[in-house]
Amino acid sequence: xxxxxxxxxxxxxxxxxxxxxxxxxxxxxxxxxxxxxxxxxxxxxxxxxxxxxxxxxxxxxxxxxxxxxxxxxxxxxxxxxxxxxxxxxxxxxxxxxxxxxxxxxxxxxxxxxxxxxxxxxxxxxxxxxxxxxxxxxxxxxxxxxxxxxxxxxxxxxxxxxxxxxxxxxxxxxxxxxxxxxxxxxxxxxxxxxxxxxxxxxxxxxxxxxxxxxxxxxxxxxxxxxxxxxxxxxxxxxxxxxxxxxxxxxxxxxxxxxxxxxxxxxxxxxxxxx
Ligand code: C2E
Ligand code: CA
Ligand code: CA
Ligand code: CA
Numbered sequence: 001x002x003x004x005x006x007x008x009x010x011x012x013x014x015x016x017x018x019x020x021x022x023x024x025x026x027x028x029x030x031x032x033x034x035x036x037x038x039x040x041x042x043x044x045x046x047x048x049x050x051x052x053x054x055x056x057x058x059x060x061x062x063x064x065x066x067x068x069x070x071x072x073x074x075x076x077x078x079x080x081x082x083x084x085x086x087x088x089x090x091x092x093x094x095x096x097x098x099x100x101x102x103x104x105x106x107x108x109x110x111x112x113x114x115x116x117x118x119x120x121x122x123x124x125x126x127x128x129x130x131x132x133x134x135x136x137x138x139x140x141x142x143x144x145x146x147x148x149x150x151x152x153x154x155x156x157x158x159x160x161x162x163x164x165x166x167x168x169x170x171x172x173x174x175x176x177x178x179x180x181x182x183x184x185x186x187x188x189x190x191x192x193x194x195x196x197x198x199x200x201x202x203x204x205x206x207x208x209x210x211x212x213x214x215x216x217x218x219x220x221x222x223x224x225x226x227x228x229x230x231x232x233x234x235x236x237x238x239x240x241x242x243x244x245x246x247x248x249x250x251x252x253x254x255x256x257x258x259x260x261x262x263x264x265x266x267x268x269x270x271x272x273x
Contacts, residue, residue: 027083030076034085034092038064041096042257043113045266046228046250049242053272056112058148058250059097060257061089077118086118090127094134097145100260102138108271114146114175119153122160128167142171146196149174151182154192164192175228180216189223197223199246201231207240217244 033039043057063071080086093115101113121127135142147167153160154176168174175196176189180203197220203213220227229241232251241249255266 023079023083026079027085030080030083030085030089033063034088039089039092040064040259041093041100042259043101043263044250044257045255045263045270046114046248047254047270049238049247049249051272052270054111054267054270055248056114056144056146057101057263057267058114058257059093059101059116061093061116081118081120084120086120087127090115090117090121091130094127094130098134098138098140102134102140104264104267105140105144106138108267109141109144111267112144112146112173114148116148116177117153119149119155119160122149122153122163125163125166128163128170131172132170143173146173146175148177148198150177151179154182154188157188157192161192168193168195178230179220180212195226196228197225198228198230198250201251204229204231204237204241204251205233207237214244217246221245 040062042060042062044060045054046056046058047053048055061073061077063073063076065071077086077089080089097113097115105111105113117127131145132142134140135145149160149164164174173195174192175198176194177198178200179197181200197216199213199216199220203210203216207213217227226248227246228248228250229237229246230250232238232241232249232253234253237251238249238253255263257263258266
């Protein structure tokens with residue numbers, strides 16, 4: 001017979017130790033993937049709705065598994081955040097974006113690549129310094145590298161705010177990602193002074209039944225933010241968004257995320273003159 005409290009403690013200890021082991025294993029696998037360059041980048045075009053012309057792309061990371069399948073970033077980004085590997089991952093993404101896309105960006109000075117960052121990337125200027133260095137080295141203008149942050153990154157604005165301000169001062173456009181799905185209070189939006197608002201795809205699907213989407217659009221307009229609609233899948237959505245004054249779209253209607261060379265080929269056909 002064992003006192004209940006001891007029993008519960010043992011159970012909790014066993015549970016926590018299993019969880020830690022699992023995280024250790026995953027952390028090890030992710031570290032290995034970075035080392036062996038098993039993470040690849042895909043680029044999804046962003047188009048101007050009015051003209052259908054490409055204006056740039058968003059870099060999206062993929063984890064190639066040994067069996068040939070790809071692991072979704074939705075799974076391993078969270079893991080990277082929890083195991084303290086996100087800074088390394090972001091650095092890897094940034095370095096690879098330049099290795100793959102700098103030449104194309106130099107040839108097309110109005111095009112941009114957007115890179116997803118995590119809140120933890122905004123606790124120091126290490127990544128910002130790296131970006132500055134790479135732009136210099138490769139001759140890419142700062143306005144051609146946008147950074148995307150989800151609303152969660154603004155949960156502690158006293159920490160991330162000052163670094164974010166330095167990104168903007170340096171001329172990197174800042175986008176709020178997945179807008180409308182987090183809990184960011186609207187007052188942060190005003191204080192943080194971002195450039196672009198990306199409307200989450202949940203507000204784009206079945207648009208005619210969405211009552212809040214027009215309000216999100218109105219608010220973005222009154223804050224003088226540019227808007228990108230995410231997850232545009234059909235022509236009706238595109239027409240609706242265009243009619244409501246959204247300038248840019250991204251989604252399967254235009255293209256899925258493509259490997260670098262395939263994106264460049266796609267973009268060359270959609271540059272306009
Ligand atoms: P996100 O930033 O919101 O990226 C958009 C996601 O929507 C991508 O999923 C994209 O493939 C998907 N998508 C694009 N067009 C459509 C469409 O028309 N319909 C639908 N239903 N979905 C569409 P993906 O590539 O699986 O990325 C998932 C999330 O992982 C991203 O969401 C982003 O939050 C995160 N992520 C991806 N790459 C990175 C990265 O390099 N760093 C960080 N920190 N996060 C990343
Ligand atoms: Ca994004
Ligand atoms: Ca998004
Ligand atoms: Ca998302």
